[in-house]
Amino acid sequence: MHAEGEATTASRATLADVARLAGVSAKTVSRVVGGDANVAPATRERVMEAARRLRFRPNTLARSLRHGGRTNTVAFVIGDLTNPFYIQVAAGVERELATRGMTMLLAATEDEADSEARVVETMLRQQVRALLITPIAPDQSYLEGERQLGTAVVCLDRPAHNLLADSVVLANRTGTAEAVRGLLAVGHRRIAFVTRPADLYTHAERHAGYREALLAAGITDPSPWERLSDLDGPSPEEAVRDLMSMAEPPTAIITGNNRASAGALRALGRRLEEVAFIGFDDFDLADAFGISVVAYDPTELGRRAARLALDRLADPTGPPHHIEIPTRVIHRGTGEVPPRG
Structure with a gap:
């Protein structure tokens, strides 16, 4: 038993x-x-x-392997291939696997929930030793049978739903809470939070950290300055334009990811000098333009996930492990702007 x-x-x-x-x-x-x-x-x-x-499952990758044998390969199913975040995480996975003589297969769901099971099945047909996945579907219980057959399953960036699996995520709440506290320290009270899609695990956690920090400071209802939409709703750029048109616009803005940051910065333009800004996720040229960010090491996220998979292959028993990669606010200028007036 x-x-x-x-x-x-x-x-x-x-x-x-x-x-x-x-x-x-x-x-x-x-x-x-x-x-x-x-x-x-x-x-x-x-x-x-x-x-x-x-x-x-027929072994479509290596038909020469007999009797259901496995390759020396690990599958990594990511969200969006065009997002630099995933590429850096994949680099960490690949480097760690290389130290054990293993290789990585990469596939993307395009962050579409309906695509997840199909993409995963395609990867599993390659007789991979382990599956690393950034979950997007609301239920990963379909992987339980594969897990029991000895495939190591590790979730990255978001935990699994209805599946006992190892996971590596970011300290999302801690990151936004630290950003909020920094803005409060220089006098801001009307602090906005902008992200899309709002129901994604990472964005929900970051929003929770934002609210917790505001509540601790006595700000009980930040809803006038929150813009949380789904993929069919207003873009981050539209959301920031709407915020800045208010009679009492926010004096500071925090965005939930790198793409929301790009949209917010397009909307702000020269008005960035009037508003404090901190974006979750570092991005290219953020340092050159003095953009303050909540940062972390994405390659370490990938390395730790790969190690978990390798450890699980060595010892398939025991409870799942949950690891949080630390975040930190990098102060470059925009996050230190005090409120005007």
């Missing part, structure tokens, strides 16, 4: 196992897996049902 939270390692189903369950020959299973159109529909369905029940 295994304790709750412990992983168990079962034998992977082979082509012969599928053949026995379906009541057909191994050659027939091979033809179905290979996409042979000449197999009778009823036989094809019987084979596919047997494969689903046994969680059998």
Whole structure:
């Protein structure tokens, strides 16, 4: 009997196992897996049902490996390939894996919840040893069977939902709380928070840290200066323009991620001299333009996740580990501007 939270390692189903369950020959299973159109529909369905029940996956990456063997590869499923954050995290993953003679396969969900399971399944077909994933779907319970088969599963940046898995995230609440306290210290009271999409774990945590710090300072209702929208709502640029058109606009703005920062800075333009600004996530040229940010080491996030996966492969038992990568406010000028008037 295994304790709750412990992983168990079962034998992977082979082509012969599928053949026995379906009541057909191994050659027939091979033809179905290979996409042979000449197999009778009823036989094809019987084979596919047997494969689903046994969680059998053909090794499309290395067919020369026999009996459900695995490659020396780790899959990393990220959100958006165009976001520099993910590229830096992937660099950390790759460097850590290289020290153990392992390689990384990279795929993206484009931060679309409906794409997650499909992209993950494609990666798992490569017979990877471990799966690193930045979850976007509301439920990762579909990975429990794979975890029990011995695949190490580690979540990066956001924890899993309905799945006991190791995770590495940022100290999101701490970061925004520190930013708010710094703004309060130079006299700001009307402090705005802008992000999109609002329901993302990281953004919700950063918003929570913002509110907690304001509440500790006696500011109980910052809602007039909050702009939290979903992907179909106003852009961060539109949100900041709206804020600055208020009768009592904010004297300081905090953004929830690097893309919100870009939009906010476009909206502010020369008015940046009038408003204190701190963005969550460092970005290119932020130092050159004196932009204060909440920063962290994205490559360390990737390295720690890769180490967790390797440790889990070495010892698949035990409760999941949760690691927080520290954040810090880098003061470059915009976050230290006192309120005017």
